Amino acid sequence: MRVLVVNATSSLLLLSPTSQSPPQLLSAITNAIKPKPPPTNPKIPITSPRPPPLLMNVALRSADRVRYCAEMASKLAMDKRFDDFVMILESNGYDLPALLGLLDAKMVSAGICGLICEGRIGDVVRVFRRVEGLGIGPFELCDESVKAGFGLELRRLAKEGELGEVVELMEVLAGFRMSVKEFVDPFKIIEMCVEKRDPDMAVRYAHILPRSYIWFSSIIREFGKKRDLVSALVVFEASKRESSGPNMYACRTIIDVCGLCGDISKARNIYEELLTQKITLNTYVFNSVMNVNANDLRYALHVYKNMQHLNVPADMVSYNILLKACCLGGRVDLAREIYEEVKQVASTGALRLDVIMYSTIIKVFADAKMWSVALQIKEDMLLAGVTPNVITWSSLISACANVGLVEKAVQVFEEMLLVGCQPNSQCCNTLLYACVEACQYDRAFRIFETWKGNVVAVEHSSGNDIANLQCSNSGSHFPHLAEVFAFSPTTATYNILMKACGxxxxxxxxxxxxxxxxxxxxxxxxxxxxxxxxxxxxxxxxxxxxxxxxxxxxxxxxxxxxxxxxxxxxxxxxxxxxxxxxxxxxxxxVKPNLVTYNTLLRARNKYGSLHEVQQCLAIYQDMRKAGYSPNDYFLKKLIEEWCEGVIQDNNQSQGIISQCCSRKKIDTEKPQTLLLEKVAVHLHKDNKRNLVIDVRGLTKVEARIVVLAVLRMIKEKYITGDPIKDDMSIILGARKEIGGVADNEFEVKNAIVKLLQDVVGLAVVSTGPETPFILNDNRWHRRNSVLKQNECRCNSDDSSARRPTVLQRLKVTRVSLDRWLRKRIGATLC
Structure with a gap:
């Protein structure tokens, strides 16, 4: 009985609508429920205290007490006083199931929705956790309005871009065993993660969704569409940690994304890593790997052989991808073999050739200009009961147009219309393009006007009754068409017709x-x-x-x-x-291409000034830096003619040039890169103070061109008022310690001396090495110590790698250069 009194007291203590302390709460409840006391005789002494009215509650029935607690708890919840609400629940341990059954869910939901509307999500979460601690599902106390309230709040946060708060709240709600997928469109949250480049948040969100392995694939794909391969790989690694086994959906998607982002090597690494881990891949993963590597036919076939070795069955998509690879690689023979293999497999009933397969193989032969084979495959297609679609007909028209068979292309176009296949803009443009390529410009314009006016002739199957439709043109160029088709010209259509304008x-x-x-x-x-x-x-x-x-x-x-x-x-x-x-x-x-460079390099057939030469040499060097391989011979010939002009008058014959060019035709197959680079370096650098010409590695003809180029540059600068201030030095090459000067170096030296002395009339002095060099690891290192020079000369038994390399030089004095320039300029003025 004593325990019962305590429990009753505790229950009543929790029913206070205020936050008073327990003694004050007890007094308030007592005053509220006690009846009016009977009059007492003051003359009669009270010998014992009267029991408090609270003890009267013990006599109440248990069901009434639980009902009373439920009503009070519902009112407290509606007033958003959830601390008192939870205290009532906690104090009714044995009667809690009955109490929960008597709670007013609408009143409780109204209070929770009120907190949500006020933005007090934290208070709601705290109440839910206390309720969950009693073994009660929080959403068992509420109706659907609470879920609607959470949905509104989540959508509001998503609209404001509060990605972190959205995902965090969803994680909390999912922890309360609540399905959060219907609150906000999952793709909306994924899109937010992708826009913010936040793969970690996307992974957190995927964890709370049902069938997360599928959502991982969707997230990877969305990052791939944004070309964000790094984030896609982060999500892929998370998907591997999430699942106990390999996620084939994610594997296939990440390989597709690698191809979409242009990182083919990464796709191959993922594929080969899966094979190394002895993971059995399915057909779809193999198809993705082959499709990503379609531009590399060798590797695509390698993947297909692995597929056969692992006994993974190939489907129609597999064969279509192989045919696509053959089309891109120009391997018509291999495409035909694959086509025969597919037909053999189809004959067993394992596969059924579809319109995509036929269209792909037709395109292979169309691109290879094998129009007759393409038309034959169309006949096979019809015999197999497969109806060609607009893509098939477009490929057939292209097959004829590529070889200039305009009449055949028109015939195929008419046949397409006769069988009821509506042509698309590509079919029409292909036919117009065939006319333009065959220089049938007027016909292209007549066909275009016919289509634009929806003008065709209608012929019945009997072929007897032909009705011509009213048209803006005098007649149709398609007398066997079955029906009028809607033609909508595109930008490509007008581009083709503009080409026909000549x-x-x-x-x-x-x-x-x-x-x-x-x-x-x-x-x-x-x-x-x-x-x-x-x-x-x-x-x-x-x-x-x-x-x-x-x-x-x-x-x-x-x-x-x-x-x-x-x-x-x-x-x-x-x-x-x-x-x-x-x-x-x-x-x-705008980055120039090969056509741009070649157009400029071939712009001149003769150079007249130093600026023009420097301009073309700069383009030449820019072209090489861009990774293009120019034709050096044409440019070298022009540079040579310009260089020889420094010692020849305009009315003189070009005997020396012809002689140099006829010497083995200067071997057009030999790259002239070194010569042109030497010329470019000398013509672009500032030679006001130090005229040094390096002809090492050049033949005597090439060395002559370089020297003459520098002389012409000096002459043109001298005319503009830039005098000579120093001698000109020519570096010939290295003298060997044994054997004297090499044959080529000797020829170069003699050719340059003969040119400068006999032809130009300059004073040439042969000088020894001004600065010794030694060759070490293919690099020239300056050595300034005279002591080490002598040591190297004395130690003749040392290895040749330690011996100094002696450079042969020729010096042209400043006085003779100045005299020659005055003479040449005076002759020019006269």
């Missing part, structure tokens, strides 16, 4: 205006074609104006547009403007 600038400009009226925007190719038309018609000003209009229209000029404009200037002998455009395109910047 040199008619105004017709091309009209097409561009019509393109704009159709709601299409001219692209970079449109402007490049217009620039080319101006160039071929001799209108350099129009070409430059088109380039400027391209800027104004918002289409950034690319390398094709600039190269076309440069070609227009070169073709019309405006080289100064061509080089100016070249400098402009590098400022924007």
């Amino acid at each position: 040199t008619d600038y105004y017709r091309a400009k009209t097409l561009m205006d019509e393109m704009k009226m159709e709601g299409l925007s001219p692209d970079q190719m449109s402007w490049s074609i217009l620039i080319d038309i101006c160039g071929r018609s001799g209108n350099v000003g129009g070409a430059l104006q088109a380039l400027r209009n391209m800027h104004d229209a918002g289409a950034k000029p690319d390398v094709v547009a600039y190269s076309t404009a440069i070609k227009a200037c070169v073709d019309n002998k405006n080289l100064k403007l061509a080089f100016s455009l070249f400098e402009e395109m590098k400022r924007y910047p």
Whole structure:
């Protein structure tokens, strides 16, 4: 009985609507529930204290007490006084199930939603954790309005970009065994993680979602679309730690992402690592690896052989990827073998050839210009009961167009319409392109006008009744078409027609205006074609104006547009403007390509000034730095002619040049890189103070060109008022300690001495080494110590690597150079 009184007291203590201390709470409850006391006789002494009214509650029935507690707890929850609410729950341990059944879920949910609306999420979480500590699921006390409230709050946070708070709250709710997937679209959260480049947060979010192994793949793919391979790899590594076994979804996706980001080697490393770990890959992973390596046919076939070795069955996608690799690699023979293999497998019923397979193999032969084989495969396709689609017909039209068979291409186009296949813009553009490539320009325009007006002829199957539709043109160029098709020209359509304009600038400009009226925007190719038309018609000003209009229209000029404009200037002998455009395109910047460099290097057939030579040599060096291999012979010949001009008059025959060029034709297969680099270095450096010419490694003809180039540079600078202030020194090569001067070095020395003394008339002095060098690890190191020179000379038995390399030099005195320059300039003036 004593224990019961204590429990009853504790229960009533918790029912206070205030936060009073227990003695005050007891007094308040007692005053509230005690009846009016009967009048007492003051004359009668009270010998014992009257029991407090609280003890009267013991006589109440247990069910009434629980109901009363439930009502009070519901009211407290609705008033958002959840500390008192939880205290009531904690004080009714044995009667807790009955109490929970009597709670008003709407009142409790109203209080929780009120806290959520006030942003007091922390208070809600704290209450939930205390309730969960009693073994009660927090959401067992609430209705659906609480979930709706959390959903609104999460969507608000997501809209404001509070990614960390969203994921943290979802983690908490998921810990309370609540499904959070429906609160916010998962792809919205993944998109936020991708935009913020936060793979760790994306991994945290994936952990709380059901079937997380699929969501890991989705996250990897989304990072890949943003070309963020680093973040995708972080998520992939997390997916491996998450799952007990290999996640084939993630493996396939990360390989696809590597290919999308252009890191083929990383895709191969992942694939080979999986094989090393003895993980059995499925068909889809193998397909992804082959598809990523489609540009490397050898490796794609290697993967396919591994696939066969591991007994992994190939599907139609596998064979389609192999055919794609053969198409990219130009291996028609191998594509035919794969096609025969697929047909054999299909004959057993293991596979069924689909339209994609046929379309791919047709494209292989179309690109290889094997149009007859492509048409034969179309017949096989029909016999197999596979209906060609628009991609198939487009490839067939391309097969005929690639070899210039315009009539055959038109026939295939008509056949496509007869079977009821609606052509797309690619089919129409391919047919127009075939006409333009065959120089049938008028026919291309007539076909275009026919399509644009939806003009065709309708022929019944009997072939007798033909009804011609009303048209803007006089007749149709397709007399066997089955129905009218909707034709919507594209920008590529107008680009093809602009090529058909030849040199008619105004017709091309009209097409561009019509393109704009159709709601299409001219692209970079449109402007490049217009620039080319101006160039071929001799209108350099129009070409430059088109380039400027391209800027104004918002289409950034690319390398094709600039190269076309440069070609227009070169073709019309405006080289100064061509080089100016070249400098402009590098400022924007637009990276020149091989066509740009070759156009500029072949712009001149003769050099007249030092500036022109320096300009072309700078382009030549820039071209080599960009990784292109120029044709050195053409440029070398021009440089040689310019160099020889320093000692020959314009009316003299070029006997020396012809003699040098005829000597084994200067061996056009031999690269002239060293010679041109030597010339470029000497012509671009400042030689005011120290004229040093290094001809080591050159033949006597090449050394002659370098020396003459420097002499011509000196002459042109002297004319502009730059006098000679020092002697000119020529480094010939190394004298060997045994055997004297090498044969080639001897020939170079004699050729240069003969040139300078006999032809030019300069005073040449042969000098010894001014500075000794020794060769060590293929590098020349200056040694200033005379003591070490003598030591090296004395120790003749030492290895040749320690012997000093003696450089042979020729010196041309400043006085003789000055005399020669005065004489040459005076003769020129006369």
